[in-house]
Amino acid sequence: MTTSSPGSRLVDAYDLVIFDLDGVIYLVDRPIETAVAAVGRLHAEGKPLAYATNNASRRPAAVAALLSGMGLAVQPHEVLTSxxxxxxxxxxxxxxxxxxxxxxxxxxxxxxxxxxxxxxxxxxxxxxxxxxxxxxxxxxxxxxxxxxxxxxxxxxxxxxxxxxxxxxxxxxxxxxxxxxxxxxxxxxxxxxVVGKPEPALFTAAARQAGATRPLTVGDRLDTDIEGAVRAGLDSLLVLTGVTRPVDLLHAPLLARPTYVATDLGGLFDPAQVARLPGPAPEEAGSTASGPAATGSRVPGLPIVADNGWQVTANGETAQLTGSGSSLEALATLCAAAWSGRPVDSIEPGSDAARSALGDLDLLR
CATH class of the missing domain: 3.40.50.1000 (HAD superfamily/HAD-like)
Structure with missing residues (x-):
């Protein structure tokens, strides 16, 4: 899988961006303003784009017309529907x-x-x-x-x-x-079953564009992200649609994205996106990637990430301490959850942690 360098734009590491639509570009027929701005910017930069949707209620020309009505220059051949x-x-x-x-x-x-x-x-x-x-x-x-x-x-x-x-x-x-x-x-x-999480829509989009390093962008773990994982592609989860941070903490192995961002602004601004931990060596057969952490596989030791956050298990409760962005806190919590730490009850251990958990709707 491709990775982006620290401080670089995520989008620059890929030669095609494949978007889901509902929950990523719009909600029903109402455009998500940050998404429209981001896609418009990608068009202006000449980045190859594709749109892969499980929605079977519109033909590609109608989808392209809908997106064009939102100010996006989309052609029917860029749209793949189930x-x-x-x-x-x-x-x-x-x-x-x-x-x-x-x-x-x-x-x-x-x-x-x-x-x-x-x-x-x-x-x-x-x-x-x-x-x-x-x-x-x-x-x-x-x-x-x-x-x-x-x-x-x-x-x-x-x-x-x-x-x-x-x-x-x-x-x-x-x-x-x-x-x-x-x-x-x-x-x-x-x-x-034709659409996502089956990988066919993603592989067809990559083949059509002649892409070798596609990035898929979606809002659902069980379709967009699992489909990307099954297709062997990197993925970006945006929190503008169905999936919430608490869902991400409980994501099964085959539905774990490479990155998470609040919205499509994460494609351009490194501060608005977080890389998530990769599978453990015994799960993937290779070195785990993601937020650098120590003690991630040793019971009782804390998850200490190089992003300023730490998660410590205390019985059935996890405590978040440190400081940094809310998305990096989420990445560290994912590292804890995906290595078997309890995350159903998370307590803040600092003012910054309380603020981050509030931003993520994880404060109880």
């Missing part, structure tokens, strides 16, 4: 004009139609496959037809399994929640 990827897989699997039962938005139906397959809505149309994507209008009748078709032998494709979608009012049910309805009714998993 709907396009799903339609491509279906076209490779079934003959032209095969009936496919589509559960989702008109955009998903259009992508299925564009690859020469025939979108249908009912079991009586004898679909060879069911493809399921998110749309606000999906209801019980749609799910019932899908369940009947799968029981009758149709292959089941899901564009993604995002449990929630970020909104300005908080997370709401996403396609993964709708997939869970069918999973419960059918007592089985989909035959194919």
């Amino acid at each position: 709907a396009v990827a799903a339609a491509g897989l279906l076209a490779n699997r079934f003959p032209a004009d095969s009936p496919v039962l589509v559960v989702g938005a008109e955009a998903l139906r259009a992508e299925v139609r564009a690859v020469g397959l025939r979108p249908v809505r009912r079991l009586e149309d004898e679909p060879v496959a069911v493809v399921q994507g998110y749309a606000p209008e999906v209801g019980w009748a749609d799910l019932a037809e899908a369940a009947l078709a799968v029981r009758a032998g149709a292959e089941w494709f899901a564009t993604n399994t995002d449990r929630t979608l970020p909104t300005a009012r908080g997370p709401v049910p996403g396609n993964g929640s709708l997939v869970a309805v069918l999973r419960t009714a059918l007592e089985r998993d989909p035959d194919v």
